[in-house]
Amino acid sequence: MGGNIEQQIQSRVIAAWQSATPLAICGGGSKSFYGREIVGQPIQIAPHCGVIDYHPTELVITARAGTRITEIIQLLDDNNQMVGFEPPVFSRSTTLGGAVATGLSGAIRPFSGSVNHFVLGIKVLTGRGEVLRFGGQVIKNVAGFDVSRLLVGSMGCLGILLEVSVKVVPKPAAELTVIIEHADPDASIMLMNRLAGKPLPITAAAWLEGSTRIRISGSETGVEAARRRIGGDIDSHGDEFWLGINHQSHGFFRTGSMLLRASVAPGSKFFCPDKPQLIDWGGGLRWTRSGEFDGEFQRAVHRAGGHLTCFRNGDRTGEVFAALPDAVMRLNQNLKNQFDPGCILNPGRMYAGL
Amino acid sequence: METTRLAALFRQVLPAELIISGKTSLRVYESDGLTAYRQPPKLVVLPETIDEIQAVMAICQQHGIPIVSRGAGTSLSGGALPHKDGIVLSLAKMNRLLSLDPLNRTARVQPGMRNLAISEAVRHLGLYYAPDPSSQIACTIGGNVAENAGGVHCLKYGLTVHNIAGLKVATMAGDLIDLGGDSLDSPGFDLLSLVVGSEGMLGIVVEVTVRLRPIPTCAKVVMGVFDSVKNAGESVAEIIGSGIIPAGIEMMDNPAICAAEDFVNAGYPKEAQAILLCELDGIKEEVDDQIRQVEAIFRVSGATESRVAKDEQERALFWSGRKAAFPAVGRISPDYYCIDGTIPRQSLGHVLTEINRLSAQYRLPVANVFHAGDGNLHPLILYDANVPGELQKTEALGSRILELCIEVGGTITGEHGVGAEKIGEMCVQFSDDERSQFHRVRNCFDPDSLLNPGKAIPTLARCAEHNAMHVHAGNLPFPELDRF
Numbered sequence: 001m002g003g004n005i006e007q008q009i010q011s012r013v014i015a016a017w018q019s020a021t022p023l024a025i026c027g028g029g030s031k032s033f034y035g036r037e038i039v040g041q042p043i044q045i046a047p048h049c050g051v052i053d054y055h056p057t058e059l060v061i062t063a064r065a066g067t068r069i070t071e072i073i074q075l076l077d078d079n080n081q082m083v084g085f086e087p088p089v090f091s092r093s094t095t096l097g098g099a100v101a102t103g104l105s106g107a108i109r110p111f112s113g114s115v116n117h118f119v120l121g122i123k124v125l126t127g128r129g130e131v132l133r134f135g136g137q138v139i140k141n142v143a144g145f146d147v148s149r150l151l152v153g154s155m156g157c158l159g160i161l162l163e164v165s166v167k168v169v170p171k172p173a174a175e176l177t178v179i180i181e182h183a184d185p186d187a188s189i190m191l192m193n194r195l196a197g198k199p200l201p202i203t204a205a206a207w208l209e210g211s212t213r214i215r216i217s218g219s220e221t222g223v224e225a226a227r228r229r230i231g232g233d234i235d236s237h238g239d240e241f242w243l244g245i246n247h248q249s250h251g252f253f254r255t256g257s258m259l260l261r262a263s264v265a266p267g268s269k270f271f272c273p274d275k276p277q278l279i280d281w282g283g284g285l286r287w288t289r290s291g292e293f294d295g296e297f298q299r300a301v302h303r304a305g306g307h308l309t310c311f312r313n314g315d316r317t318g319e320v321f322a323a324l325p326d327a328v329m330r331l332n333q334n335l336k337n338q339f340d341p342g343c344i345l346n347p348g349r350m351y352a353g354l
Numbered sequence: 355m356e357t358t359r360l361a362a363l364f365r366q367v368l369p370a371e372l373i374i375s376g377k378t379s380l381r382v383y384e385s386d387g388l389t390a391y392r393q394p395p396k397l398v399v400l401p402e403t404i405d406e407i408q409a410v411m412a413i414c415q416q417h418g419i420p421i422v423s424r425g426a427g428t429s430l431s432g433g434a435l436p437h438k439d440g441i442v443l444s445l446a447k448m449n450r451l452l453s454l455d456p457l458n459r460t461a462r463v464q465p466g467m468r469n470l471a472i473s474e475a476v477r478h479l480g481l482y483y484a485p486d487p488s489s490q491i492a493c494t495i496g497g498n499v500a501e502n503a504g505g506v507h508c509l510k511y512g513l514t515v516h517n518i519a520g521l522k523v524a525t526m527a528g529d530l531i532d533l534g535g536d537s538l539d540s541p542g543f544d545l546l547s548l549v550v551g552s553e554g555m556l557g558i559v560v561e562v563t564v565r566l567r568p569i570p571t572c573a574k575v576v577m578g579v580f581d582s583v584k585n586a587g588e589s590v591a592e593i594i595g596s597g598i599i600p601a602g603i604e605m606m607d608n609p610a611i612c613a614a615e616d617f618v619n620a621g622y623p624k625e626a627q628a629i630l631l632c633e634l635d636g637i638k639e640e641v642d643d644q645i646r647q648v649e650a651i652f653r654v655s656g657a658t659e660s661r662v663a664k665d666e667q668e669r670a671l672f673w674s675g676r677k678a679a680f681p682a683v684g685r686i687s688p689d690y691y692c693i694d695g696t697i698p699r700q701s702l703g704h705v706l707t708e709i710n711r712l713s714a715q716y717r718l719p720v721a722n723v724f725h726a727g728d729g730n731l732h733p734l735i736l737y738d739a740n741v742p743g744e745l746q747k748t749e750a751l752g753s754r755i756l757e758l759c760i761e762v763g764g765t766i767t768g769e770h771g772v773g774a775e776k777i778g779e780m781c782v783q784f785s786d787d788e789r790s791q792f793h794r795v796r797n798c799f800d801p802d803s804l805l806n807p808g809k810a811i812p813t814l815a816r817c818a819e820h821n822a823m824h825v826h827a828g829n830l831p832f833p834e835l836d837r838f
Contacts, residue, residue, distance in 0.1 A: 057591035058698050080597055103539070110538060116547055117516050130787045138696040139509065139728040140768035142502045142551050143776070143783055144811065145795050146515065149547035158543070170597035193457050197481065199568040199637060222640030265536035267457035284538045305536040322541040327529035332542050334798035338791075350542070 004064065005048045006131070006162055012043055013160065014129035017342045025156040025346050027066065028093030031102050035155050035349040037316040045097055045160065052163060053137070056081055060120060060137050062165040065097025072096060076168055084108070084169040085115045089247050097161040103153025106246035107204035107215070110196065110266060110282045112169070116152035123163035124151060127340025137165045150335070156346035157354055158339040172217035175203075177238025178230055180212045185270040185279060188212040192282040193267045200226045204242055205282040208252065213241055245280060252278050255289050258313045260297060262286040264306030271300035287311075293320070321350060355417065357396050360441070363417070364399055367409035372447075374398040383442050386427040386434040387489070390691075390745060391774055395422065395436035400444045404560045408524050410443060411558065415526050420807050423554045425466060425494030430692055431773030433501060433553050437807060443558065445496050451475050452561065458536060459566045460519050465496025465559050469503075472564060481566035484511035487769065488677065495562050502551030504769035506602040509727035510635075511567065513769070515550040522561035523549060526800045534563070548795070553771055554806040556799040570635035573601065574645050575669045578630040578652040579623050579659040583607055586628035587702040589655035590726045593632065594699075596651060598644050600727060601635040604676050607706070609721035610683070610734070611675075617682035620675030623659070630726065631676055679723045680734065687719070687736035691748045695759030696730045696768035708758055709733055716751040718744075730768035731759070757782055772810040780810075781817030789814065 016023050024040035026032070049066035056079040063072060069083070070092055076082050086106025087099040100122075105114045121135030124147075135141055135148035151158055182188035188207040195202055195214065201222055204215035213235060216226045227234070235241065244250030253259065266283035275297060278287040291297045293310040301308045307322035314320055324332060329351075336343070336354050348354065361375045374380060375397040384394040396419075401407045414421050420440030427434050436442050448464035451472070455461070456479050463472060469490040473482040486505035487493055493503065498514045499521065511517070520534035534546040549556050580586040586605055593600065606614065608627050615622040622629055630652075634644045645662055652660040663669035675682075683690050697705050706722065713720040719736040733755055737748040756766045756779045766772070766779040780789065792811040796803065812820070 055698075055700060057595040058700060059594060060698075103544075113512065113516060114539060116544055117512060126791070130791075132785070132788045132791055134788070136696075136763070136765050138698060138730075138764050138768070140504050140513065140696045140725070140730045141765040142513075142769060142771055143765050143767050143780060144772070144788075144792050145556075146502070146547050146551050147791070147795065149515065150544055150795075152544060152547070153539075154543050170594075170599065173597065190457075193459075197456065197459055197479070197568050199480075199570045201636065201640065218636070219640045219643040221643055222637055225637055225639040263537040263539050265455075265458045266538070267455070281538060307537060307541050309541070324542045325531065327525070327527070327531050328533075328542060328545065330527075331525075331531070331545060331798060335543055335795065338794035338798055 003047050003049060009043065009045065009048060009160060009162070010125055010129055010131060013125055013127065013344070016041070016344045017127060017129055020342055020344065022344050022347050025160055027095035027098030027101070028068065028091065030090040030094040031098055033312050034102060036320055036352070038346060038349050040347065043160070046093070046095055048162065051075060058137070059139070059168055060165055061168055062137060062163060063096050064163050065095060065161040067096045068092065069094045069096055069099055077171070080171050081168045082171050084112050084118050084167065086246050087115070096164055100152055100164050101154065101156050101161055107206060107242050107280055110284055111203050116149045118167045119148055119152050119164060120167055121165040122148035122151055122161060124159040125162055126159045127342055127345045131162065135165065139167060155350045157336060157350050158345070160345065174220045174223040175215065175217040176223060176227060177213050177215045177235040177241065178227060178232035179235040180214070180232035181210060182207060182212045183210050185277070189267065189270060189279065189283045195230065196266070196282050200229065202226070206245060207279040213238065215242060245278070252287070252289070256313060257289050258291065258293070259311045260288050260291060260293065261309040261311040262288070262297070262301040262306055264301060264304040268304035268306065271304065272297050319351060324351070355396070355419065360396055360419070363413050364397070364410065367413065368399060368401060368406055372400045372402065374400070383424070383427070383436060383444070386424070386429040386432060388430055388432040388435070388773070388775055390739070391432045391435050393436050393438055395440060395442045398442040398444055400447050402447045404524065404530065407443070407558055407560055408528065408530065411524055411526060412528060414441065414804055415528070415802070418802060418804065420804050422806050423496070423500070423558050425497030426468070426489075426492045428489040428493040428497065429501065429771065429773055430694070431767065431771040431775040433771050433773035433806070433809060435774045445494065448560075449494070456481070460536065460563050461566060462561060462563045463495055465499070465562055466494050469493050469495055469498055476566055477569070480569050482569050483564050484517055484567050485514050488680070495564065496559050499550050499559050499562055500552065500554045501769070501771040504730065506604065506725065508725070509603070510599050510601050515547055517565050518546065518550060518562065519565050520563035521546060521549055521559050523557040524560050525557045526802070526804060530560070553773065553810040555796055555810060556805065570601070572638040572641045573633060573635040573669070574641050574662060575631055575633045575672050576645055576648050576652070576660060576662045577672055578632065578657040579626045580628045580630070580657055581626065582656070583628045583706050584703045585656040586630050587699065587726070589630060589652060589657065591699060592651045592655055593648055594727070596647060598634070598647060600632050602631070602633040603727040604631045605629070605724040605726040606676065606679060607722040609719065610679050610723050613682040613686050613721060614675035614679050617685055618674045618678045620671050622675050626658070631672055676723065683721050683734045683736065688738040688740065691735040691737060691752055693733045693735070693752050693755050694730070694767050694770040695756050695764055696728070697759050697762050697764035699726070699729045701762035701764070705731065705758060705762060709755055712751060712754055716747055718748060718751055725768070728768070729764065753779060774809055777809070777812045777816065778820040780812050781820045786814060786817070789817065
């Protein structure tokens with residue numbers, strides 16, 4: 001089931017361009033807390049929905065941007081496949097377009113790849129009101145600049161996604177999570193990175209409250225062999241743990257205070273031990289619930305060569321993403337001007353002026 | 355600008371021995387792996403440092419001199435074909451490993467470092483760099499980045515873009531920017547993904563940080579022999595559908611099998627219409643499971659024979675035929691022309707039938723090798739460049755095959771790039787608006803179009819010319835354009 005309202009969306013954008021009216025792009029609204037606060041007339045994409053093409057043996061699904069992620073996950077599940085980047089599903093209304101535009105990946109990211117590793121092609125509506133296609137439905141495609149991957153994580157600031165083709169992956173035949181006690185987070189970080197350097201079928205690794213959890217996925221015998229090599233105890237609630245982390249339903253995230261997301265080199269030492277932290281992505285993501293966006297935690301993240309995002313509950317009138325070097329910001333600005341010269345699409349959602 | 359004046363300009367910033375301007379020496383650079391296209395540059399510079407690269411770029415920006423950057427020159431699409439008024443910026447001297455981070459599994463290297471040399475340099479850590487284009491012994495990482503190079507193992511381990519952590523890029527604006535980095539994502543628009551595969555048109559990549567993967571403990575290959583291409587194709591779909599992602603799965607048709615077997619005696623049955631080489635890797639227990647599954651699928655899909663390489667030596671032998679397919683075809687034909695289209699796998703039967711029909715129509719034999727897992731087809735057209743008109747006929751056939759790929763929902767280039775070669779087909783794959791957007795993206799980085807001009811993205815005028823060659827039912831495309 002689905003609806004094609006591409007022409008209505010296009011007419012709205014053309015009219016908005018002509019009248020210099022900013023638009024606030026709305027998918028399922030499940031990540032409306034993310035990014036900066038903006039002023040704009042809402043434009044609803046969720047009604048533009050439906051799976052367009054899916055052949056399991058081609059490992060590709062193409063759907064309109066408003067299609068719910070849960071619908072896609074169910075369809076793939078029926079065919080023993082899955083979305084390879086474990087997109088966060090903060091509510092049932094989460095759409096494919098929103099997942100791609102925010103570019104967020106789950107715990108599987110360091111082992112299987114990020115959103116932009118799985119996006120093969122995109123149909124996009126630019127701020128000029130032009131409908132353009134980039135990439136395609138095939139895994140290998142190097143014709144022209146890789147605009148579809150540029151649009152991943154662009155927060156709607158370069159164009160409105162209309163359709164997306166995503167590479168899908170088979171569901172593993174077997175999966176389990178082992179739990180290893182580590183009071184010292186540095187010991188956990190060391191273990192997670194050492195294991196990631198070994199040829200083992202690991203698909204997630206995280207540390208929280210003194211415990212390291214490692215997910216192993218593959219064939220029955222492969223998973224069993226890897227479990228023996230890694231050691232630890234089987235966590236019978238492993239699946240729940242990873243869902244809780246990916247969808248932020250875990251108690252760690254249930255708080256009214258500011259949630260900070262630090263992306264760092266996975267092997268970076270534990271920093272700011274006084275702040276409660278969840279370490280995901282095998283060390284590459286450090287979440288913390290307290291603190292301020294421009295405080296000591298931010299300086300520690302910079303020292304670790306990473307970048308900090310004010311993910312939830314911060315001051316959304318200021319910047320929420322890490323500052324870009326001037327030369328890089330100029331290129332971001334140039335691209336914005338070339339895709340959305342009237343600056344009408346989600347203006348300022350990512351950075352002020354962009 | 356005259357060559358002597360040009361050389362004098364660059365001598366201000368480079369030692370004389372890093373500037374090549376002699377006619378004979380320049381001939382080395384007049385073409386890349388696509389030797390049918392030749393054009394000597396005005397001169398070649400071989401900088402040894404980032405400062406020197408930036409100084410060269412500043413001179414070019416100031417004087418409006420086109421720059422074609424070049425790694426090992428193994429491009430099969432003329433990506434490094436020189437510009438007649440420009441210079442070639444060779445990165446061959448910048449070929450060192452700069453730093454290695456075993457814990458984070460990354461290596462920072464100079465752009466001229468060879469693909470295979472990276473894996474060799476990190477093997478002692480049990481790590482390797484996964485993308486393996488067939489030229490990996492010679493091609494450079496900078497060239498791989500420019501073309502978003504693939505290889506046999508892409509289906510499981512991804513293209514170049516999936517295996518790059520960061521790039522340091524010198525821009526025409528004179529900036530040195532870091533894209534990506536040590537973390538697994540970056541703030542702002544994803545410029546890293548944009549620069550990978552941009553064919554040297556957005557900046558000069560001066561440093562590359564690659565992601566390294568653990569070397570699998572076990573790799574096994576099984577060969578399936580088929581008496582029809584269709585059965586082989588269906589077998590591939592079955593394997594993928596069953597939930598197995600092979601490390602590599604390659605198909606060869608009868609002409610390719612015969613050429614390879616005659617050349618290297620890999621043990622391929624010459625009467626077969628198609629063979630599949632399916633490699634599985636990972637931990638031993640899993641590989642053993644999957645080999646059994648693949649063999650069962652081969653039997654069900656009508657394979658006349660299936661053989662698992664019994665040891666490392668036989669595995670290398672099985673692969674030797676596939677790896678030697680191109681030179682093997684080179685032995686039976688004075689020249690061959692390699693195409694690089696990608697198609698949805700389900701169209702394989704239709705596309706191969708059509709290629710056979712076109713081959714008969716153009717009276718040019720075609721041998722097919724195919725990265726079957728990801729739909730990347732490499733038809734090799736056999737021709738003789740010494741026969742007048744045969745190269746043009748070959749190019750016309752190649753162009754028809756690529757249009758066929760587009761018709762079935764595929765693309766004109768899976769891994770070789772557009773370069774100078776497939777400029778015309780870009781007009782078929784993309785609309786005017788889409789190509790205009792590519793030009794706008796380029797303008798963000800290089801408003802004077804000095805980096806690799808004339809490649810990858812055709813101008814609207816160029817497309818009008820190309821499409822005019824394909825007059826359908828008497829209707830001239832783009833009737834709104836003036837023609838002279």
